[in-house]
Amino acid sequence: MNTLYDVVILTDSRYLNDSKTDTYKHNVYYEDRLVYHALEQVGLKTLRLAWDDMFFDWSTTKSVLFRTTWDYFDRFDEFSEWLEIVTKQTTLLNSEAIIRWNIDKHYLLDLQNNGVHIAESHFIEQDAKVTLAQLHDILDWNNTVLKPCISGAARHTYKLNPDNLEAHEDIFQELIANEAMMLQPFQHNIVTKGEISMMVFNGQFSHAILKKAKPGDFRVQDDFGGSIHNYSPTESEILFAETAVKACPELPIYARVDIFEDNNGEIALSELELIEPELWFRHHKDAALALAEGVKEKISK
Numbered sequence: 288m289n290t291l292y293d294v295v296i297l298t299d300s301r302y303l304n305d306s307k308t309d310t311y312k313h314n315v316y317y318e319d320r321l322v323y324h325a326l327e328q329v330g331l332k333t334l335r336l337a338w339d340d341m342f343f344d345w346s347t348t349k350s351v352l353f354r355t356t357w358d359y360f361d362r363f364d365e366f367s368e369w370l371e372i373v374t375k376q377t378t379l380l381n382s383e384a385i386i387r388w389n390i391d392k393h394y395l396l397d398l399q400n401n402g403v404h405i406a407e408s409h410f411i412e413q414d415a416k417v418t419l420a421q422l423h424d425i426l427d428w429n430n431t432v433l434k435p436c437i438s439g440a441a442r443h444t445y446k447l448n449p450d451n452l453e454a455h456e457d458i459f460q461e462l463i464a465n466e467a468m469m470l471q472p473f474q475h476n477i478v479t480k481g482e483i484s485m486m487v488f489n490g491q492f493s494h495a496i497l498k499k500a501k502p503g504d505f506r507v508q509d510d511f512g513g514s515i516h517n518y519s520p521t522e523s524e525i526l527f528a529e530t531a532v533k534a535c536p537e538l539p540i541y542a543r544v545d546i547f548e549d550n551n552g553e554i555a556l557s558e559l560e561l562i563e564p565e566l567w568f569r570h571h572k573d574a575a576l577a578l579a580e581g582v583k584e585k586i587s588k
Contacts, residue, residue, distance in 0.1 A: 292348040293331035294380075294582055296323055297563075298355040300337040314569060315355050321568045322354060325579035331586075338369065350378040350586045353386070356563045360438065378586060381539045381561050388536055389561040392436040392469055398556065401534035404527075405556045406549060410436065411468045419452045419459050422470060430473035433459065435466050446473065474557075476548040482557060483518055485528035485544040486566050486574060489581040492525045494571040517570060527554050535559070540581050541566065 296319055306312035319335055326333040336343055338356045345351065351373065359366040374383040381389075388394050395405045409426055411417065423431065433455070434444045443462060445455055462468055481499040485492060497518035520528075528544040535542075543564035549555040568575045 290347055290349050291332070292334050293350065293586060294326050294333050295343075295345075295348045295351045296326075296333065296335040297338045297351055297353050298335060299358040300339070301358070302355050303335075303337055318566070318568045318575075319354055321572055321575040322352070322578060325575035326352075326582065328576065329579045329583045331579070331583055339365070345373045346376040348377050350380055350582065352380045352582060353563045359563070360442065363437070380582060380585065381541065382537065385535065385537055385539055386562050389559065390437055391467075392434075392438070393467070394559070395556070397536070398531060398534050398559065403531045403534050403556055404549075404553060406471050406474060406547075409470045411463060411470060413463065413465065413467050415463055417463075419447065419456055423447075423449070423452065426470070428470070428472050432471050432473055433468060434471075435462065435468055437466060472550060474547060474549060474555075476550070477557070480548060481516075482545055482547045483520065483524065484564075484567070485520060485524065485546060486571075487528055487532045487542045487544055488574070488577045489540060489584070490529060490532055490538055491577075492520075492529055493574045493577050494567070495520045495524075496567045496570060515567065515570075524554060527556075531556055531559055535561070540585055541578055 298315070298319060302312060302315040302319070305316040323333050323335055334348070338353075338359070356366075370379075370383050370386065373379065379386070388397075393410065395408060396410070399405045409422070411422070419433075423429065429449055431447045432444060433447055435442065438444070443458075445458075447455060459468070478500055481497045484496045484498060486494050495518045497516040499514050499516065524546065527546060531544050532539060532542045539561045541561075541564075543560040543566060544556065545558040545560065546554055547557055566574070566578075
């Protein structure tokens, strides 16, 4: 069958249409439209669909570009099956291999082994027979953050200290029975200075955003009241971000490198987002064209 489209931009059904009353939905729709128009501008025939569209024949597009598929971690089994099927029919951007690698935060250990400085982390594997109190005693950590290895939107993310370990023990045991978790020392600079998101397309830095938590919170996501600010990174921050992306198993076409100043004053990686990261094109509209040109180059090979 001949392909009808060059690129299908993937969203989820909640964001298919614009909203005049919901700013969050409007921003999602607007950013996807910026990408859509940039792809059309470089001569690529483009469509935007929910990833779980039951009626679309995925073999009729040369590629699919993951953008705002933000329900995948709530429907992980379904998404995983879909991924396995669709990767045989078209080119995924980013690829299935890199998506599966990036879904599980054990990827941080791979990057660390490749010389990328990550946030200090301890991984607790599924079914581990250990308590929170034992972990904190062994690691000699007091203030920490606990999160799942497969997660999104700060799902089951808890700030722990000696006074609340007992209160979180039941939920920890419930979680660890079903999935791997990770424990990290609480990073004070994320609260005081914020977290920097560095957007990198085809290995080249594009633009950056500074995310700050609202007063009294430690989560910088806007879901939890965090604020977004334009940011001009240093040369060392740009080099760090590009190096982190080049340390991946393959070069991703787009990446968001979340960095911060750790408790020792060093630049550290908190997350490398390669699946469906928010890329803040509304703050840097030209960046959508950089992504589109990268997509064209990739699918023209």
